[in-house]
Amino acid sequence: MKALVYIGLKPGVLDPQGRAIARSLNDLGFDEVNNAFQGKVIELDLSSEDKTEAKAQVEKMCEKLLANTVIESYRIELRD
Amino acid sequence: MKALVYIGLKPGVLDPQGRAIARSLNDLGFDEVNNAFQGKVIELDLSSEDKTEAKAQVEKMCEKLLANTVIESYRIELRD
Amino acid sequence: MAKLPDITPEIVAEHGLSEDEYKIILKRLGREPNLNELGIFSVMWSEHCSYKSSRRHLGKFLTTGDRVIQGPGENAGVIDIDDGDAIIFKMESHNHPSYIEPYQGAATGVGGIMRDVFTMGARPIALMNALRFGEPTHPKTKTLVNGVVAGIGGYGNCVGVPTVGGETNFHKGYNGNILVNAMCVGLARTDNVFYSAAKGVGNPIFYVGSKTGRDGIHGATMASAEFDDESDEKRPTVQVGDPFKEKLLIEACLELMATDAIIAIQDMGAAGLTSSSIEMADKGGVGIDLDLDKVPQREEGMTPYEMMLSESQERMLMVIQPGKEQLAFDVFEKWELDVAKIGVTTDTGNLVLNHKGKVVCDIPISPLADDAPNYDRPHVKTEPRPVLTAEEIHETQDYNDALVKIIQSPDIASKRWIWEQYDRHVMTDTIDSSQSGGDAAIVRIHGTNKAVAITTDCTPRYVQADPYEGGKQCVAETWRNLSCVGADPIAITDCLNFGNPERPEIMGQFVGAIDGMNEACRAFAYPVVSGNVSLYNETNGEAIPPTPAVGGVGLIPNLDFFKTLKGAKDGDTLILIGE
Amino acid sequence: MQTAVIVFPASNCDRDAATALEKVTGKAPKMIWHRDSEIPADVDFVCIPGGFSYGDYLRSGAMASCSPIVADLVEKANKGLPVAGFCNGFQILTETGLLPGALMRNKNLKFVCRPERLVVNNANTRFTSQYEAKSIVTYPVAHHDGSYFADDATLNKLEKEGRVVFRYADNPNGSMRDIAGIVNEAGNVFGMMPHPERAVDELHGGTDGLGLFKSIIESI
Numbered sequence: 024m025k026a027l028v029y030i031g032l033k034p035g036v037l038d039p040q041g042r043a044i045a046r047s048l049n050d051l052g053f054d055e056v057n058n059a060f061q062g063k064v065i066e067l068d069l070s071s072e073d074k075t076e077a078k079a080q081v082e083k084m085c086e087k088l089l090a091n092t093v094i095e096s097y098r099i100e101l102r103d
Numbered sequence: 104m105k106a107l108v109y110i111g112l113k114p115g116v117l118d119p120q121g122r123a124i125a126r127s128l129n130d131l132g133f134d135e136v137n138n139a140f141q142g143k144v145i146e147l148d149l150s151s152e153d154k155t156e157a158k159a160q161v162e163k164m165c166e167k168l169l170a171n172t173v174i175e176s177y178r179i180e181l182r183d
Numbered sequence: 184m185a186k187l188p189d190i191t192p193e194i195v196a197e198h199g200l201s202e203d204e205y206k207i208i209l210k211r212l213g214r215e216p217n218l219n220e221l222g223i224f225s226v227m228w229s230e231h232c233s234y235k236s237s238r239r240h241l242g243k244f245l246t247t248g249d250r251v252i253q254g255p256g257e258n259a260g261v262i263d264i265d266d267g268d269a270i271i272f273k274m275e276s277h278n279h280p281s282y283i284e285p286y287q288g289a290a291t292g293v294g295g296i297m298r299d300v301f302t303m304g305a306r307p308i309a310l311m312n313a314l315r316f317g318e319p320t321h322p323k324t325k326t327l328v329n330g331v332v333a334g335i336g337g338y339g340n341c342v343g344v345p346t347v348g349g350e351t352n353f354h355k356g357y358n359g360n361i362l363v364n365a366m367c368v369g370l371a372r373t374d375n376v377f378y379s380a381a382k383g384v385g386n387p388i389f390y391v392g393s394k395t396g397r398d399g400i401h402g403a404t405m406a407s408a409e410f411d412d413e414s415d416e417k418r419p420t421v422q423v424g425d426p427f428k429e430k431l432l433i434e435a436c437l438e439l440m441a442t443d444a445i446i447a448i449q450d451m452g453a454a455g456l457t458s459s460s461i462e463m464a465d466k467g468g469v470g471i472d473l474d475l476d477k478v479p480q481r482e483e484g485m486t487p488y489e490m491m492l493s494e495s496q497e498r499m500l501m502v503i504q505p506g507k508e509q510l511a512f513d514v515f516e517k518w519e520l521d522v523a524k525i526g527v528t529t530d531t532g533n534l535v536l537n538h539k540g541k542v543v544c545d546i547p548i549s550p551l552a553d554d555a556p557n558y559d560r561p562h563v564k565t566e567p568r569p570v571l572t573a574e575e576i577h578e579t580q581d582y583n584d585a586l587v588k589i590i591q592s593p594d595i596a597s598k599r600w601i602w603e604q605y606d607r608h609v610m611t612d613t614i615d616s617s618q619s620g621g622d623a624a625i626v627r628i629h630g631t632n633k634a635v636a637i638t639t640d641c642t643p644r645y646v647q648a649d650p651y652e653g654g655k656q657c658v659a660e661t662w663r664n665l666s667c668v669g670a671d672p673i674a675i676t677d678c679l680n681f682g683n684p685e686r687p688e689i690m691g692q693f694v695g696a697i698d699g700m701n702e703a704c705r706a707f708a709y710p711v712v713s714g715n716v717s718l719y720n721e722t723n724g725e726a727i728p729p730t731p732a733v734g735g736v737g738l739i740p741n742l743d744f745f746k747t748l749k750g751a752k753d754g755d756t757l758i759l760i761g762e
Numbered sequence: 763m764q765t766a767v768i769v770f771p772a773s774n775c776d777r778d779a780a781t782a783l784e785k786v787t788g789k790a791p792k793m794i795w796h797r798d799s800e801i802p803a804d805v806d807f808v809c810i811p812g813g814f815s816y817g818d819y820l821r822s823g824a825m826a827s828c829s830p831i832v833a834d835l836v837e838k839a840n841k842g843l844p845v846a847g848f849c850n851g852f853q854i855l856t857e858t859g860l861l862p863g864a865l866m867r868n869k870n871l872k873f874v875c876r877p878e879r880l881v882v883n884n885a886n887t888r889f890t891s892q893y894e895a896k897s898i899v900t901y902p903v904a905h906h907d908g909s910y911f912a913d914d915a916t917l918n919k920l921e922k923e924g925r926v927v928f929r930y931a932d933n934p935n936g937s938m939r940d941i942a943g944i945v946n947e948a949g950n951v952f953g954m955m956p957h958p959e960r961a962v963d964e965l966h967g968g969t970d971g972l973g974l975f976k977s978i979i980e981s982i
C-alpha cells in the first residue's frame with residue numbers, strides 16, 4: 024500500500040518560499056501568477072494490509088514526526 | 104484557477120531525505136514503512152481563464168524555473 | 184471593524200494583568216481602556232518588556248567604564264575599540280519558541296539578536312550561541328537539538344555572518360525547558376551609532392521590512408477571537424523567519440545609515456509595533472500618530488489589535504529626517520523591501536492609532552513606561568551547598584575508566600557535530616573559532632591588524648550550588664577565556680535564564696547570581712553593557728537550573744600577538760598557573 | 763586586467779571574493795548588481811560568489827539563474843568569457859546549464875562547514891595551471907546543497923575529457939565520484955563547491971586558494 028502525505032503551512036504562517044517563487048515567476052513574465060505556496064509530499068511505501076489501520080498509523084507518523092502541527096497541517100491519501 | 108505542481112526526484116536519483124524519513128519512522132517503531140520519498144508541491148494561484156492555455160503556461164514555468172529536469176520530474180494538476 | 188468587546192475581569196486576566204495593574208491603568212486614563220489599549224498596556228507591562236521582576240536588581244550592575252559608549256537601555260551595548268571603531272553586542276534568549284518549534288524558534292532568535300545590533304548602525308560580524316538541552320536520553324532531546332542547531336545554522340549561514348563559538352550543556356533540569364541564547368557582535372564607527380529616541384515633532388515615521396501578519400500574537404488573542412467568526416483561521420502562530428529578508432534589511436539599513444536620513448531607528452522585536460513605537464516616543468519625549476491602514480499587511484482583515492501585537496519578523500521602524508523621505512524610499516525599494524510612511528511624531532505625548540477613519544487608541548505614552556510595574560519580589564537566599572573537599576572524594580581505582588567516562592559525558596564530548604553545521608568562515612575574518620576548541624573565538628576587524636575575542640560561559644551547576652559564587656564564576660570564566668587568547672577583556676552582555684520569579688527561592692537564585700556577577704564585574708572593572716532576562720522557565724513547578732549566561736568581548740590590539748590552542752609540539756613544557 | 767563579481771541580493775561571499783581578487787590582481791573588481799542587464803565590455807573575468815542569491819528558495823541557485831544579468835553572462839560565457847562560480851556560484855552555473863549536472867542536498871542532510879582536502883585532478887586548465895597535478899590543496903567548504911549529481915553518461919564524459927578539475931579527498935557531501943569542481947567543454951567556465959576565496963590568508967586558515975586565482979590571472 025502507498026500513502027501520500029501532503030504537508031503545507033497553516034494559513035497565516037509566513038511562507039517565504041512561496042512568496043519568492045511567485046515573485047520570480049512574475050519577473051520571468053508570468054503575470055498571471057498571483058500567489059504561490061510551497062508544500063511537501065511524502066510518499067510512504069507500506070507493508071500494511073488494512074486501510075483503516077494504515078491510515079491511523081500514518082496519522083500517528085504525521086503527529087510524531089512528519090509534520091510540526093504548530094505551523095503545518097497535513098492531509099493523507101491512501102492508494103493501493 | 105489553481106495549479107498544483109508536483110515535483111519529485113527522477114528514478115535513480117538518490118533521495119537522502121526520503122531515506123532519512125523512512126529510517127526515522129522505523130526507529131520510532133513504524134516497522135511497516137519500507138520506503139519513503141520526498142517531493143514538493145507548489146500551489147499556484149492563477150488569474151488565467153483558459154485551462155489549456157494555463158496548463159501550457161505552467162508547463163513553461165516548470166521548465167524554466169520550478170523543476171530542474173536534470174534531477175526532477177513534474178506533474179501538473181489544474182483546479183478551479 | 185467589528186465592535187470591540189467590553190473589558191471584563193476575564194479579559195484583563197487573559198492579558199496577564201493583575202487587578203492592581205489594571206487599576207493603575209484606569210487611574211491614568213481616567214476611563215476604561217478599549218481592547219486595543221488594553222493589549223498595548225499588557226505587552227508593555229509584560230515581564231518581557233517591562234522587566235518588572237528584575238529591573239531593580241539589574242540596576243545594581245556596573246555599567247560604565249572607559250570604553251563604554253552605550254550601556255544597557257538601548258538595543259545593544261556599544262564599546263570603543265580605538266581608531267574610531269565601535270563594537271556593538273548583545274545576547275538574547277529565544278527559549279520558549281525554540282521548544283515549541285525548534286528550527287524556527289532558534290532561527291528567529293538569531294534574526295532578532297542580529298536586528299538589535301544592526302539597528303544601531305553595526306554590521307554583524309560574529310554570532311555565538313549558548314544552548315542547554317535536557318538529558319540526551321529524554322525522548323524530545325534529539326529532535327530539539329537537531330532542530331535548534333539546524334535553525335541557528337539555517338539563519339546565520341544564509342545571512343552570511345559567521346557563527347564562531349558557543350557552549351552546549353545537557354541536564355535533566357532542561358527536559359521541559361530548553362535554553363537557546365544567541366549573541367551577536369557587530370562593528371560600527373563611533374561617530375555613526377544610531378539610537379532609538381524619536382526626536383522632533385512632525386517627523387515622518389517609516390515602516391520597513393516584511394509585511395505584518397498574525398505571527399506570534401500570544402494568549403491574548405483568545406480575547407480577540409470572541410469577536411471574529413474565523414477564529415480557527417486566525418489562530419496564533421509561531422513566527423517563521425526569513426533570513427533572506429534579514430540580509431536585505433541589513434544591507435538596506437546600512438546603506439541608508441551612511442546618509443543623514445535617519446533620526447531614530449528601532450527594530451520590531453517582541454510586541455513589534457507596540458514596543459518599538461512606544462519606546463522611540465518615550466525616549467524622545469514625543470507623541471506618535473500612526474495610520475494603521477498604511478502598515479504593509481500580509482493577511483486580509485487584520486485588526487488594529489493584531490497589527491499592534493504581531494511579532495512578525497524582519498521589520499524596523501524609523502523616524503526619518505523631513506525632506507529625506509524619497510531617499511529612504513529609494514534605498515528600501517532598491518533592496519525590494521516593503522516600505523511605508525505610517526505616521527508622524529507629535530507634541531501630544533500620546534500614542535494615537537487611526538484605523539479606517541476612526542481613532543482606535545489614544546493613550547498617554549509616559550505612564551506606559553513610568554508607571555510600569557516594578558516589583559520587589561520576595562526572595563530567600565539559597566543556602567550554599569557544603570563545600571566538598573578533595574579528601575572526601577574516593578580516589579578512583581581505574582584512571583582509564585574515569586577518563587573515558589569524562590570524555591563520553593555529553594557536556595565534555597566534542598561539539599563538532601554542532602559547529603560543523605555553522606558557517607564559521609564567511610566574511611573571511613575568522614582567526615579562531617569552535618573549530619580549534621579554543622577558549623574564545625577571534626574575529627579580525629576587517630582590513631586591520633586588530634581583532635575582537637568573544638566567548639560565552641556559564642556553569643549552571645555552580646550557580647545552583649551557590650548562586651553568588653556561581654555568578655562570580657560565570658563572569659570570571661569569560662575574563663579568563665578572553666585573557667587566554669591574548670585579549671584585553673572589555674565588557675560583557677548577559678542572558679539571565681531562571682524559573683518563576685514569584686517563587687522566593689527562585690528569586691533568591693536570581694538576586695544571588697546578579698550580586699555575584701556584579702561583584703566580579705566590579706573587581707575586574709568589566710561592565711555589563713547589554714543583556715536580557717528570561718524568567719518563568721519551568722514546567723509543572725520544576726524550574727531549570729539557574730543559568731546566567733555571560734558573553735564577554737575583548738580586544739586584541741595587534742594580531743602579531745595572540746595565542747590559540749594551535750602550535751603545541753612534542754616535548755613542550757606544561758605549566759599550571761593558579762591554585 | 764579587470765575582474766568582476768556579480769552581487770545578488772543575498773550573496774554573502776561577494777566581499778570575500780572581491781578581497782581575494784584584489785589581493786591577487788592589485789585592482790578592485792567591479793561589483794555588478796544583479797539587476798544590471800549587462801556585464802561591462804572591459805571585464806576579463808567574472809566571479810559568481812557564494813551565498814544564497816535570492817534566499818535559495820525552491821532550489822539553490824534556481825532563481826538567480828533566471829536573472830537578467832545571468833542571461834547576459836551566459837551569452838558572454840558562450841563566447842568565451844572566463845567565468846568561475848564558487849559554492850552558490852557553482853549551483854547557479856549548473857542551473858543555467860553552462861555546467862552539467864546538479865547540486866543536491868548533502869547526503870547527511872546537514873549543512874557542512876570545514877576545511878576540506880582536495881586533489882587537483884587536472885592541473886591543465888586555466889583555473890589550475892599554478893598547481894602540480896594530483897597535488898593536495900585545502901579549501902573550506904560551507905554548504906547545504908553540495909552533493910554533485912549527474913547521470914553516468916555525463917560523468918563518464920566529464921572524466922574522459924579531463925573536466926573533473928578537483929576531487930574531494932574525504933567526500934563531505936555524497937558527491938558522485940567525489941567531484942568537487944568541474945569545467946565546461948570549452949574550458950572557460952568553472953564551478954566548484956569549496957571556497958578558494960576563503961583560502962588566501964594565512965591568519966584566516968591558509969593560502970592554498972591563491973594558486974587558483976593566480977592561474978586565472980595568468981591565463982588572461
Ligand SMILES: Nc1ncnc2c1ncn2[C@@H]1O[C@H](COP(=O)(O)OP(=O)(O)O)[C@@H](O)[C@H]1O
Binds near residue numbers: 618
Ligand atoms: N552551540 C555551540 N555553537 C558553536 N560552538 C560551540 C557550541 N557548543 C560548543 N561549541 C564550541 O566547541 C568548543 C568546545 O566547547 P566546550 O566543550 O564547551 O569547551 P570549553 O569547555 O573549553 O568551553 C568551543 O570552542 C566552543 O566554542
